[in-house]
Amino acid sequence: MSQTPRPQELSIRLMDTHAGGDVSRIVLGGITPLPGDTVRAQMEYLRDDADGLRKLLLEEPYGIPEMSVDLIVPASDARAEAGYIIMEVMGYPIYSGSNTICTATAVLEAGLVPKQEGRQRFMLEAPAGLVQIEALVENGVVEAITCEGLPSYIDTYKASLHVPSIGDVTYSVAYSGGFYALVDATELGFMLVAEEERRLAECAHKIVEAIQAERGFSHYTLGDVGPLPFLHFMGPVEQVADDFYRSRSATYVHPGVICRSTTGTGTSARLALMNHEGRIQPGDKLETVSLRETGFIGEFTGTHQEGTHQVVDNTITGKAFVLAHSDIVVNPDDPMVRDGSVYHILGSPDAPRG
Structure with missing residues (x-):
């Protein structure tokens, strides 16, 4: 025994x-x-x-x-x-x-x-x-993993709110496994390089706090999943091939953390926004590049309808x-x-x- x-x-x-x-x-x-x-x-x-x-x-x-x-x-x-x-x-x-x-x-x-x-x-x-x-x-070496991203959709497109010490901020909100605020890094003065990490975290903290204070979000099947926890800084999108795009990115997790990677769910959120804006077709891929020059590749595989939401199906590829x-x-x-x-x-x- x-x-x-x-x-x-x-x-x-x-x-x-x-x-x-x-x-x-x-x-x-x-x-x-x-x-x-x-x-x-x-x-x-x-x-x-x-x-x-x-x-x-x-x-x-x-x-x-x-x-x-x-x-x-x-x-x-x-x-x-x-x-x-x-x-x-x-x-x-x-x-x-x-x-x-x-x-x-x-x-x-x-x-x-x-x-x-x-x-x-x-x-x-x-x-x-x-x-x-x-x-x-x-x-014998695991060279890559491709996993399904959660079905993702745009909840809010180009809303605006005033954030103390920052000013008026335009943001969209996607759901991709959690609710993400999506903001244009260039509009906020960021180039998305490693030296900006602390300032990015401070800026994102203020924006997320302001959004949480103003409103909540509800998933179409899950209901209330708690306060918005993520913010994704978006760099300019560069088209590098007919079906391949690349963008510098940084994901913030509340409270206080800038992820080392761009995150898979952050990449899925970007695909949802690009689809919403008519900038991407099924089969197209987006590589998000982090402050540390690492990347994940998201592939937009199609859409389906869930009530009033057009939902983006996608996969995420990376190496661990x-x-x-x-x-x-x-x-x-x-x-x-x-x-x-x-x-x-x-x-x-x-x-x-x-």
Whole structure:
């Protein structure tokens, strides 16, 4: 009979990855099975009853708010190889492109999904539902992941509001897994280079605060999904081929984080706006380029109608890299580990996930 580990022996097994510069910590072991008959229900339990895990891995001394965490959980749909729950500084988004790219790479590298040379397809289950994955494996290396972006649409087009210390700001709002404010970087005086990162975060904070104070947003099926959490700075769009566009971009997550990558959902939001403005056709691609010169490629695959909304179908392609394999020790005597809502879900780091 196994003994319950002493508190100082509690640990969590991690694989740290990044896609486009955004670090995603993949939790592969150390968490007991969560209540809930769907991945969405498991996410809600984690959010409401065990948010200490998110705080533990995104705050000092274990992490920083600019990171994300993806917990591998069993899928509720038999068609999916595994489920995953996304945790960020703003909470629990139901979908994320960069996190999906990292998670898909991690389940291949960890052997939860056996690698197959060439192109292979499988499904994962996010809180948003099933996600089709296509992995490109060359010589045993995962060279690219293409994942479905959530169906995206424009909620608000070219609204204006006054933002203290900035002035009048024109913005659009897209839904692409979360509500995004889309603003023209040039109009705000930005070139979207690395040296502007702090000013971009300060500017975005003020705009998001002003939008949140003025209004809320409701999804056509999900209803109220909380205050607007994202802002995407858009650089000029350059056409580099008949069906290929490129644009510098930066995504802000409230409160206070400029993502290292342009984000997959931010790229999906851009595709929705380009479609709304009649600037893109099915089959066209947009590469968004970050402050760190990394990029994701979004492909506009078509549209369909959902009530009054023309919804854009799309895919996001990127590459993830494995940074580290580790077991972190969680000691409840450590004064830096303040949130006790994590200990009841800690188990064996070797327990299989997915």
